[in-house]
Amino acid sequence: MPEFVTFSRNVFIPVTNICRNHCGYCTFRRDAGHPEARLMNISEIRQILEKGEKAGCTEALFVFGEYAEEVPEYLLELEKLGYSSTVEYVADLCELAIEIGLLPHTNAGILTQHELEILKPLNISMGLMLETTAELKAHSESPGKAPSTRIEMIRTAGKLQIPFTTGILVGIGETKADRKRSLNVIADMHREFGHIQEVIIQNFMPKPDTPMADHAPPSKEEMIETVSIAREILPDDVAVQVAPNLIDPYILIKAGASDLGGVSPTTIDWINPEAEWPDVIELQRMTKEIELRERLPIYPQHIKKGWYSSNLSDLIETLTDKNGFKRKQQ
Ligand SMILES: O=c1nc2n(C[C@H](O)[C@H](O)[C@H](O)CO)c3cc(O)ccc3cc-2c(=O)[nH]1
Numbered sequence: 325m326p327e328f329v330t331f332s333r334n335v336f337i338p339v340t341n342i343c344r345n346h347c348g349y350c351t352f353r354r355d356a357g358h359p360e361a362r363l364m365n366i367s368e369i370r371q372i373l374e375k376g377e378k379a380g381c382t383e384a385l386f387v388f389g390e391y392a393e394e395v396p397e398y399l400l401e402l403e404k405l406g407y408s409s410t411v412e413y414v415a416d417l418c419e420l421a422i423e424i425g426l427l428p429h430t431n432a433g434i435l436t437q438h439e440l441e442i443l444k445p446l447n448i449s450m451g452l453m454l455e456t457t458a459e460l461k462a463h464s465e466s467p468g469k470a471p472s473t474r475i476e477m478i479r480t481a482g483k484l485q486i487p488f489t490t491g492i493l494v495g496i497g498e499t500k501a502d503r504k505r506s507l508n509v510i511a512d513m514h515r516e517f518g519h520i521q522e523v524i525i526q527n528f529m530p531k532p533d534t535p536m537a538d539h540a541p542p543s544k545e546e547m548i549e550t551v552s553i554a555r556e557i558l559p560d561d562v563a564v565q566v567a568p569n570l571i572d573p574y575i576l577i578k579a580g581a582s583d584l585g586g587v588s589p590t591t592i593d594w595i596n597p598e599a600e601w602p603d604v605i606e607l608q609r610m611t612k613e614i615e616l617r618e619r620l621p622i623y624p625q626h627i628k629k630g631w632y633s634s635n636l637s638d639l640i641e642t643l644t645d646k647n648g649f650k651r652k653q654q
Pocket residue numbers: 332334336383385429430431449450451452453489490522524565584585586593594595596620621622
């Protein structure tokens with residue numbers, strides 16, 4: 325059993341739910357023209373960031389549908405906000421978060437090397453779920469979920485030395501062998517570049533009104549087994565993350581999970597809106613005798629390596645001191 329498990333305190337900002345993909349399990353995405361299709365504006369986002377900062381959050385998690393720019397209605401909305409590309413907008417949002425006192429972590433789906441280069445100095449870490457290396461029906465309408473495309477972007481992030489979060493989605497039609505292969509691919513990329521800080525083992529949650537509404541979620545036993553396989557396959561300096569709003573974390577900690585990801589006191593999990601975040605007291609109750617420790621959205625090993633831009637060094641220091649992390653983490 326580990327001595328402690330970690331989590332970060334974040335605000336979840338669903339910047340746009342317009343997306344070029346159609347993943348069979350997703351309720352985050354909306355078609356252009358749907359009443360709930362949206363692109364959040366700066367003043368809405370500023371309010372969420374300020375509220376989060378006051379509540380003691382350290383991370384601004386910016387989540388996007390993938391390449392919304394392929395959807396013409398989105399481009400018009402973006403232009404109304406005064407931007408001609410998503411990456412330009414993300415860059416301004418990251419700057420705003422930093423100004424307010426939160427460390428940006430962006431997951432916008434697939435990005436090019438050029439886009440990653442622009443966002444690297446403004447993000448403390450970035451993320452993209454590999455999901456799986458298997459070719460699955462769940463992804464048949466999602467060009468951005470082609471395993472080779474995902475692997476290429478995660479490798480590019482490695483070349484650029486961006487502290488990175490990835491993971492697999494468990495129970496979307498893949499086999500146990502597929503899970504092992506996916507985890508081995510992630511392990512290999514980390515051995516080559518050293519950038520993976522955490523690997524999320526995310527259990528698929530069936531959602532009403534999606535093509536996979538009747539597809540069974542993975543059992544607890546399968547999740548326990550997958551976490552322990554992940555712990556075996558992944559190098560020791562990579563954390564195994566599970567989501568405490570989706571599954572009882574204690575049984576997975578026993579199997580090798582060491583991180584509970586971002587938890588938010590002020591926003592919902594927009595990907596799993598039905599699954600409420602436990603608060604920190606509840607979280608400590610869930611992890612029983614194992615000590616819960618707050619962390620930043622960059623892990624200590626990447627701080628030590630200096631894998632962050634000078635834009636962020638003051639903020640890292642302020643948040644470290646404010647939360648008393650120094651003594652515990654280093
Ligand atoms: O609240 C959530 N946070 C999600 N996060 C946030 C994550 O838990 C934290 O941002 C990291 O642990 C960094 O501190 C993701 C981040 C990624 O880079 C990739 C995928 C996810 C998935 C989720 C998710 O489903 N729900």
